[in-house]
């Protein structure tokens with residue numbers, strides 16, 4: 001069963017907020033890539049392999065707090 005991360009489909013869901021995203025400058029050119037897959041990507045791209053950074057997870061849980069039993 002594929003369980004999607006909380007935050008899918010929200011403004012947080014993009015490669016830039018994924019823990020596998022890396023960017024910088026190489027040989028004078030700016031790069032952005034997925035360190036997990038090894039491909040070039042763009043910060044705004046959205047994929048189902050998204051794994052948000054811890055600070056993004058905290059932000060999401062503040063925006064979408066988990067429901068407590070009985071609510």
Ligand code: SF4
Nearest residue numbers: 015018021034049050
């Ligand atoms: S391609 Fe998937 S794993 Fe890689 S940075 Fe983007 S969302 Fe994360």
